[in-house]
Amino acid sequence: MFTYLTHRILIMIPTILIISFLTFLIIQAPPGDYLSNQISELRSQGDTAALDQIEFLRHEYSLDRPFVEQYGVWIGILEGPNGFSGLLQGNLGHSFEFDRPVSEVVSGNIAFTVLLNFSVVLFTWIMAFPIGVYSATHQYSWGDHTLSFVGFLGLATPNFLLALIIMYFANVHFGTSIGGLMAPEYINQPWSWDKLLSVLEHLWIPVVIIGTSGTAGMIRRLRANLLDELQKQYVVTGRAKGLPATRLLIKYPLRVSLNPFIADIGNLLPTLISGSALIAMILSLPTLGPLLVQALRSQDQYLAGALIFMLTLLTVVGMFISDIALSVLDPRIRLGGKRLK
Amino acid sequence: MTDSETKKETPLQHFVSKEPFDPYATEVMTPEQERFFMASQWRIMWWKFRRHKLAVISAIVLLFMYGSILISEVLAPYHLNTRDRTHIYAPPQGLHLFHEGSFIGPFVYGYDYKLDMENLQRVYTPNNDNIQRLRFFCMGDSYEFWGAVEGRFHLFCPAENGSLYLLGTDRLGRDQLSRIIYGTRISLTIGLVGVIISFVFGIVLGGMAGYFGGWVDSAVQRLIEIIRSFPELPLWMALSAALPVTWSPILIYLGITVILGLIEWPGLARAVRSKLLSLREEDFAVAAVLMGASPRRVISRHLLPSFASHLIASVTLSIPGMILGETVLSYLGLGLRPPITSWGVLLNEAQNFDIVAIYPWLMLPVAPVMIVVLALSFFGDGLRDAADPYK
Numbered sequence: 209m210f211t212y213l214t215h216r217i218l219i220m221i222p223t224i225l226i227i228s229f230l231t232f233l234i235i236q237a238p239p240g241d242y243l244s245n246q247i248s249e250l251r252s253q254g255d256t257a258a259l260d261q262i263e264f265l266r267h268e269y270s271l272d273r274p275f276v277e278q279y280g281v282w283i284g285i286l287e288g289p290n291g292f293s294g295l296l297q298g299n300l301g302h303s304f305e306f307d308r309p310v311s312e313v314v315s316g317n318i319a320f321t322v323l324l325n326f327s328v329v330l331f332t333w334i335m336a337f338p339i340g341v342y343s344a345t346h347q348y349s350w351g352d353h354t355l356s357f358v359g360f361l362g363l364a365t366p367n368f369l370l371a372l373i374i375m376y377f378a379n380v381h382f383g384t385s386i387g388g389l390m391a392p393e394y395i396n397q398p399w400s401w402d403k404l405l406s407v408l409e410h411l412w413i414p415v416v417i418i419g420t421s422g423t424a425g426m427i428r429r430l431r432a433n434l435l436d437e438l439q440k441q442y443v444v445t446g447r448a449k450g451l452p453a454t455r456l457l458i459k460y461p462l463r464v465s466l467n468p469f470i471a472d473i474g475n476l477l478p479t480l481i482s483g484s485a486l487i488a489m490i491l492s493l494p495t496l497g498p499l500l501v502q503a504l505r506s507q508d509q510y511l512a513g514a515l516i517f518m519l520t521l522l523t524v525v526g527m528f529i530s531d532i533a534l535s536v537l538d539p540r541i542r543l544g545g546k547r548l549k
Numbered sequence: 550m551t552d553s554e555t556k557k558e559t560p561l562q563h564f565v566s567k568e569p570f571d572p573y574a575t576e577v578m579t580p581e582q583e584r585f586f587m588a589s590q591w592r593i594m595w596w597k598f599r600r601h602k603l604a605v606i607s608a609i610v611l612l613f614m615y616g617s618i619l620i621s622e623v624l625a626p627y628h629l630n631t632r633d634r635t636h637i638y639a640p641p642q643g644l645h646l647f648h649e650g651s652f653i654g655p656f657v658y659g660y661d662y663k664l665d666m667e668n669l670q671r672v673y674t675p676n677n678d679n680i681q682r683l684r685f686f687c688m689g690d691s692y693e694f695w696g697a698v699e700g701r702f703h704l705f706c707p708a709e710n711g712s713l714y715l716l717g718t719d720r721l722g723r724d725q726l727s728r729i730i731y732g733t734r735i736s737l738t739i740g741l742v743g744v745i746i747s748f749v750f751g752i753v754l755g756g757m758a759g760y761f762g763g764w765v766d767s768a769v770q771r772l773i774e775i776i777r778s779f780p781e782l783p784l785w786m787a788l789s790a791a792l793p794v795t796w797s798p799i800l801i802y803l804g805i806t807v808i809l810g811l812i813e814w815p816g817l818a819r820a821v822r823s824k825l826l827s828l829r830e831e832d833f834a835v836a837a838v839l840m841g842a843s844p845r846r847v848i849s850r851h852l853l854p855s856f857a858s859h860l861i862a863s864v865t866l867s868i869p870g871m872i873l874g875e876t877v878l879s880y881l882g883l884g885l886r887p888p889i890t891s892w893g894v895l896l897n898e899a900q901n902f903d904i905v906a907i908y909p910w911l912m913l914p915v916a917p918v919m920i921v922v923l924a925l926s927f928f929g930d931g932l933r934d935a936a937d938p939y940k
Contacts, residue, residue, distance in 0.1 A: 234791060368877065
């Protein structure tokens with residue numbers, strides 16, 4: 209177990225390094241940068257005082273250096289104008305658009321992103337678990353067909369339209385204010401009971417929309433797994449020995465077919481983050497997604513880079529956790545792989 | 550001793566036929582059986598696929614959809630950019646067959662237009678006296694067929710001086726139905742081109758990883774892991790934001806397909822790899838290697854054909870993701886941009902709540918998206934089941 213853990217962690221390090229490089233590459237790919245765009249704009253207005261300031265900024269954030277050096281400074285292995293201060297030193301860089309450190313811009317949104325994604329995972333499990341079990345134990349029944357159909361429909365509907373429609377109806381029928389994660393009057397207010405209620409009132413819409421597609425996939429997998437298990441000899445034996453149906457189901461086949469729930473944390477997180485980024489943009493939620501799009505559009509490179517890096521890190525860590533959980537819960541996985549070879 | 554002696558004296562009596570020996574004599578197959586047992590793998594697949602009713606229906610739907618691409622200009626009643634200033638944000642016109650109990654063929658009621666000054670809203674009311682009969686096989690808006698041949702022929706057109714907006718019009722008075730028909734061309738091909746790219750990458754890299762194993766395998770594995778751990782959407786957004794603004798629409802289109810293809814290949818590469826890993830141990834593969842076949846020949850002639858059907862199924866299942874991906878990107882304004890018209894570009898119009906509340910028909914381009922995604926999913930499911938005909 210210990211070797212497995214260290215192996216996994218050692219693999220994570222180069223992965224994260226390469227990801228950070230790719231991130232930087234993608235961010236740098238468009239020609240020009242935020243400051244040079246600014247400069248050409250100011251030059252057309254003939255504002256030379258501001259030009260000097262921007263020239264200073266260019267040097268300050270080492271935009272005047274070659275690409276690889278910029279990357280080194282960003283990561284924190286090369287010395288920038290202010291000494292070593294990059295990702296490794298915990299400095300996420302500076303957002304040109306907001307003219308504040310990235311960490312400040314981002315800090316408020318991280319909590320909501322985590323809250324949203326956590327709620328979605330919870331929702332997915334709570335929905336997928338009973339429905340998947342029902343579909344498998346009542347295969348080809350009326351309920352199974354209906355649920356499958358709804359699942360397919362959920363997969364085929366573009367989420368962003370669903371978001372628009374649900375939000376519209378929530379506004380018309382329940383009077384939920386449009387957009388955001390709370391009613392406008394609670395923004396910048398200290399936490400109170402009413403504010404919490406307002407957050408809950410708004411949270412269910414993105415959670416349901418983002419969760420639905422994940423739930424549909426999860427139900428299909430749980431159903432397929434459980435169906436395979438239900439055919440097996442030990443189930444027949446248990447039934448022949450007179451175990452009550454529910455107890456038999458919960459105790460044996462269900463336990464075996466639980467693997468996708470754990471394994472899916474890894475797969476779920478990237479899709480969730482993608483899904484939530486899109487939905488968050490449409491519902492204008494204060495999460496990382498909308499911020500990222502804005503940063504990409506204005507070529508605010510350090511903000512965009514830091515955001516993609518954080519999202520990816522979240523995914524890698526999620527995969528790691530799910531691998532560990534899987535190997536703890538399922539002894540077959542721990543024994544497999546290296547040792548049998 | 551004694552036994553053998555007695556045998557020699559009296560040889561065992563048994564019947565020997567003089568006729569030539571035919572080993573299959575006892576199990577002659579009827580023509581029907583022969584047809585069944587001697588059928589090729591593809592034929593069996595087809596039989597199995599045929600039984601999956603939903604998949605067959607989906608296949609027919611897809612055939613029609615892809616067929617419509619060839620003659621979009623003829624199918625659409627209007628030209629892509631025809632503007633009708635008298636019908637801005639006109640709601641869908643209902644198609645009728647009977648007027649006051651008498652049959653007069655397909656027609657629509659013309660609109661009476663009034664500006665509601667209180668809500669500053671255009672109000673269209675169908676005028677029951679204004680009957681506008683559809684014309685079939687008629688001359689209408691001129692177009693350039695596939696951008697090359699001039700033409701005016703349409704399958705059906707509005708009445709002379711009439712209007713025919715079966716799915717309503719947009720903010721410039723352009724016919725939604727025509728725009729959706731034109732958009733089909735882009736939306737459906739973007740998935741195909743993307744799939745071809747991911748197919749090539751997936752087979753080459755997955756094939757190498759699976760066949761050679763060792764460090765090649767682990768390198769490809771790492772690469773797959775890294776690409777998969779990027780959250781899809783931010784990666785799409787970042788890459789398409791990286792496409793230069795100065796590019797022509799066609800280049801942007803190609804760029805988007807390449808991006809979609811580059812992100813999809815790891816899934817396919819994984820499937821190819823795991824299949825090859827098990828197949829290369831099979832006797833026929835070992836035999837080919839021992840007879841001196843090169844790796845390229847072993848992979849392409851012996852290994853790939855034995856799971857080509859699986860590949861086709863999984864490729865089919867990855868097209869819907871690309872079509873949805875394009876829709877999302879264009880919706881966000883990061884993908885295709887006008888004048889290129891795709892379903893995603895059309896949906897870009899339906900971005901705020903006024904649309905949902907006042908002009909809900911602008912959300913209609915979502916219908917073909919759903920139909921195609923569902924059809925491709927069912928079709929792919931059917932193929933996947935049929936791909937393993939011996940099960």
